[in-house]
Amino acid sequence: MSEAVVPHEIEKRAAAVPGRLRRALDSDLFYSFRRSKITMIAAAVTLLFFLLAIFASVLSVQNPFDPAQLQLMNSRIPPLWTADGQSPFLLGTDEQGRDVLSAILYGLRISLLVGVLGVILSGAIGILLGLTAGYFGGAIDGLIMRIADVQLSFPAILIALLINGIAKSVFGNRLDEMSMLAVLVFAIGLSFWVQYARTVRGSVLIEKNKDYVAAAQLIGLPAPVIMLRHVLPNTTGPILVIATINLALAIITEATLSFLGSGMPETMPSLGTLIRIGNGYLFAGEWWIVAFPGFALAVMILSINLLGDWLRDALNPKLR
Incomplete structure (x- = not known):
């Protein structure tokens, strides 16, 4: 049988x-x-950016992180379609002879990696604390929500700068490129958990009084199982909206930190680092060094924000 x-x-x-x-x-x-045609275009552009980041090593004419592939003789070459442009540097080169297009593709990978990992970390922290506060209530709920209220009184970029500064003061020169990436992910994760926690807590306060939760408690299921298996799935809509919007915020935060000199180093630049590098050459006529990374960052943030706005409206029952 x-x-x-x-x-x-x-x-x-x-x-x-x-x-x-x-x-x-x-x-x-x-x-x-x-x-929504705009949403479809935004989704296609966002997907394109992710694919470009994934296949950066295949699409690039050089590895901008490898000093052996950089030649100072090729520094500050303008884009290919200008009078002094040279092949194969489609978008020109910077002062180190780094191909701008290759640097953008590799910078996309760093920016998206920090953004995605930061959103995952902040989501995990916020969901866990929101479930705990909403399900158990009482003093635990009060403590978590007061911490959230205090953090909300400070801008997220200020919290990220503070955490980043503490890490640099503790570890100093021992922070290499990968360690700096981990610090940025940690700083972003601790800066954006509050919205998850408050949203999940509100959903849990509604769901925990329903019959299916009472039935799960009656048969003796432990609290973690009830929260994760029965309550959490009913909060996925708001979580998805927050995660999409926070991805854009996380990428902007990383770019801001890198632009201020507190993010990724020039040996492994993100889009924010590339903008900081090119900013000094903007008024010297070498506009392409800063313009193309800035344009890529702006288009990526806009497309992700458009997706987040559509998700917020599509999953809102009041607008159906």
Whole structure:
């Protein structure tokens, strides 16, 4: 009997996949996505940036992080379509002979990596604290929310600068490129958890009084299982909206820190570092060193923000 059941179950699960895909394509969310041309363009642009970051090593004419591939003889070459442009430097080079397009592609990888990891860390912290505060209530809820209120009184960039400064004062010159990346992720993660915590707490306060939670408590399920398996799935909509918007904020925060000299070093530059490097050459006529990284950052942030705005409206039951 068991040998006959297993193939039958496999066939049922395989047949269920197209059904789930069909339901997803027929959902109100996907219908709203298809109706919004701006959102579709924003999604395509965002996906393009992620693909460019992933395949940066394939698409680049040089590794801008490798000093052996940089030649000072090729420094400050203007873009290819100008009178003094040279192949293969499509967007020109900077003062170190680094191809600007290659630097942008590798800088995209750093900026997106810091942004995505920072959002994951802040989401994990905020969701855990929000679940704990909403489910248990009482003194635990009061303590977590007071900490959140205090942090909300300070700008996120100020908190990130403070954490970054503490790390630099403690570790000093021992911070290499990867350590600096980890510090930025940690600083961003601790700067953006509050919104997750407050949103999840509000959802938990509503959900924990419903019958399915009472039934789970009645059969003796432990609190972590109830929170993670039964309550958390009902808060995924707001979490997804916050994560999308915070991704843009995290990338901007990293770029700001790098522009101020407190972020990624020039040996592994992010988009913010590239903008800081090129800023000194803007009024010397070498505009391409700062203009193209700045344009890439602006377009990426705009596309992610447009996606976040669409998600917020699409998942808002009052607007359906």
